[in-house]
Amino acid sequence: MQGLKRRIVYISLYEAIAIVAASAGLALMTGQSAGHSGVAAVLASGIAILWNLTFNALFERWESRQAVRGRSLRRRIAHAIGFEGGLVAFLVPVFAWWLDVSLWQALVMDLGLVVFFLIYTFVFNWAFDGIFGLPASASGAVQPA
Helix, strand or coil: CCHHHHHHHHHHHHHHHHHHHHHHHHHHHHCCCHHHHHHHHHHHHHHHHHHHHHHHHHHHHHHHCCCCCCCCHHHHHHHHHHHHHHHHHHHHHHHHHHCCCCHHHHHHHHHHHHHHHHHHHHHHHHHHHHHHCCCHHHHCCCCCC
């Protein structure tokens, strides 16, 4: 599976699991209701989807120009850190606003989620590639124009 279909399946599965996990984590960290935390998780998911589309397109464009093909442990770690690092920059202000906390408190909460999501992103990507195969950018397959 390649291209847009791959990205839609990837994002849908990833975000469905992420919303459940983030709702529970935010509710535990803030003491607010699961419903209120769930709204923050859905907002975060929407932002994450847009970031995911952007980041993965840029990552795969960079990856396709690399001499070494495949997704090594090092490349997977770089992917996870790059994605999550960018997401922190977008989500901290959203969490501060919605959860009515300071930017510092939002950053601390988000860093708690980042630890979980770094591991989750790494494992999810590895499992996704194992089930659906590598994208053309990593396998050396000819990509459609």
